[in-house]
Amino acid sequence: MVRxxxxxxxxxxxxxxxAVDVAAIEDLITRVAEPAERPAAGQPPWSSPWCWPGWTAPGC
Incomplete structure (x- = not known):
């Protein structure tokens, strides 16, 4: 990837x-590229834990 x-x-x-530690750079890129938390099945990634069904708040 880096090469x-x-x-x-x-x-x-x-x-x-x-020379730099290429393995460390590749590890860093891999960690940053992977999302820390994946949204639950059926839940859109932009939904907020503060949004409840029927609410019309901005961002819900």
């Missing part, structure tokens, strides 16, 4: 620069 970008050589010590 495919155009600037990948910069991560591996280009022109004498120190």
């Amino acid at each position: 495919e970008v155009k600037s990948a050589p910069l991560l591996f010590g280009y022109r004498g620069a120190e």
Whole structure:
């Protein structure tokens, strides 16, 4: 994933620069890309726990 970008050589010590921990970068990207909580089945992802059936509050 990280090795495919155009600037990948910069991560591996280009022109004498120190190489970075690519595995740590890939782990970070994977953690950020995965949602922390998935919505329950049948519940839209934008619904709020404060929205009850029949309420007309903004955002519900």
